[in-house]
Amino acid sequence: MRKLPDIDLESSSIYEILSGRIKARVLLTGIELGVFDHLSAPRSGPEIAQELETHPGSTEAMLDSLACLGLIEKNNGLYRNTTEAEISLCQKSPAYVGEMVGMIYRMSSGALQDMTTLVKSGPPPGSPDMGDQAIWADYARSMANYQLGGPARKLAGLISKIQGFSSFERMLDLGGGSGMLCIAVLAQHPTMRGVVFDQPSVVKMTESFIAEYEMQDRMSVMGGDYTSDSLGEGYDLVLASATLNFVGDDLGPLMRKIHQTLKPGGVFVSLAEGITHEHTRPPGMILENLTHALYGQVKMFEKGEIARAMDQAGFSPIESRTVPTPFCPIEMDVGRKSG
Incomplete structure (x- = not known):
């Protein structure tokens, strides 16, 4: 009988890293739908779904995920922006960064979709013109x-x-x-x-x-x-x-x-x-610039x-x-x- 390997890996960064793409997409979806503009005061999931004209169950799942990320709070079934979200993700705020987040996401999307090819073959001809x-x-x-x-x-x-x-x-x-x-x-x-x-x-x-x-x-x-x-x-x-x-x-x-x-x-x-x-450090700068590096820019x-x-x-x-x-x-x- 073949023995099981004697391995006891209690934690791993691999699975946390894997959820990163979901975290970014949840944030962007919240921005695209204008969710944070509706959460300056406590609101229920059904109320938000009605105002956004979205599916109630899917809306609540997204709101729970935003709360999991610490961008909104959930208390007794009611959702509300955190201070950070109120300052940075409400369009009425002078410090609203939703447009910047969306632009960074779009600028990196091509490299994310075809990263394996870019790593194997190097920057393609006609890479995005960063001098535009x-x-x-x-x-x-x-x-x-x-x-x-x-x-x-x-x-x-x-x-x-x-x-x-x-x-x-x-x-x-x-x-x-x-x-x-x-x-x-x-x-x-x-x-x-x-x-x-x-x-x-x-x-x-x-x-x-x-x-x-x-x-x-x-x-x-x-x-x-x-x-x-x-x-x-x-x-x-x-x-x-x-x-x-x-x-x-x-x-x-x-x-x-x-x-x-x-x-x-x-x-x-x-x-x-x-x-x-x-x-290899700081992580934010290294990862943010990976897209440009893959395009040789x-x-x-x-x-x-x-x-x-x-x-x-x-x-x-x-x-x-x-x-x-x-x-x-x-x-x-x-x-x-x-x-």
């Missing part, structure tokens, strides 16, 4: 609400504590997208003016946010390619948030260019990922890589710190041009 301005205009618009959920104000608060900040007169937000981070930084200063530099189609969208926050007298935009076009000069602060990836492996020319745009004593602040553990920075490039360009001193965000930890590198 329309894509990045939509992405920057969707990211604005994420920034409003706390990151913009938190990062701006850290920037405002940089030595000499109170005397700054002009800042450049490089690849600034919607301009929300620039707006948040300027809100920490009574008089400083800001310029948002991004692709031409993106800065058209940026102007709408500038108008919405009534910052026309303190903010302007520049459209172009920051790797080849002039950035202007005489800045006290240059900020680059999650944008240096487009430069690729050779940061040197751009770092020297940024150094030249600054006044003596001016400061360059980079906010970017800091990959560790031989490119990603450059992720190791922790300390940007700081080293700053040093080689002449910045000194350089200070680095890890900053927690709702998505994943990021690295904040601050370099000063000697005065």
Whole structure:
């Protein structure tokens, strides 16, 4: 008689990982149906199904799954948003991220469906064009609400504590997208003016946010390619948030260019990922960028890589710190041009 193997595996991460695709799909279904807009106050499953015009049994199963994920609460048969869902998943909230979640899901769907082929054969010809301005205009618009959920104000608060900040007169937000981070930084200063530099189609969208926050007298935009076009000069602060990836492996020319745009004593602040553990951490950043990696479109920075490039360009001193965000930890590198 063949003996059973002497194995006692009490727990396994495999099955938890397998449920990940279901978790993402449940969240997206809730967003697509507008479920969270109906749960600011306690409601029953049948009430929600009636309002959404959905199947009662299937609706309750989905609501139970959302409660399992910790996005809504269930108490005595009534469902209600958690604080996180109320802030981030209700369309009336200024920090609504439903559009961003949907866009990230759609951008990754092709790679998820055919990942085995991509791993076997490498990036296919005609991979999605990540230089498409329309894509990045939509992405920057969707990211604005994420920034409003706390990151913009938190990062701006850290920037405002940089030595000499109170005397700054002009800042450049490089690849600034919607301009929300620039707006948040300027809100920490009574008089400083800001310029948002991004692709031409993106800065058209940026102007709408500038108008919405009534910052026309303190903010302007520049459209172009920051790797080849002039950035202007005489800045006290240059900020680059999650944008240096487009430069690729050779940061040197751009770092020297940024150094030249600054006044003596001016400061360059980079906010970017800091990959560790031989490119396996932090998990959120590694997994989020897998799609781009499979299409051969990603450059992720190791922790300390940007700081080293700053040093080689002449910045000194350089200070680095890890900053927690709702998505994943990021690295904040601050370099000063000697005065």
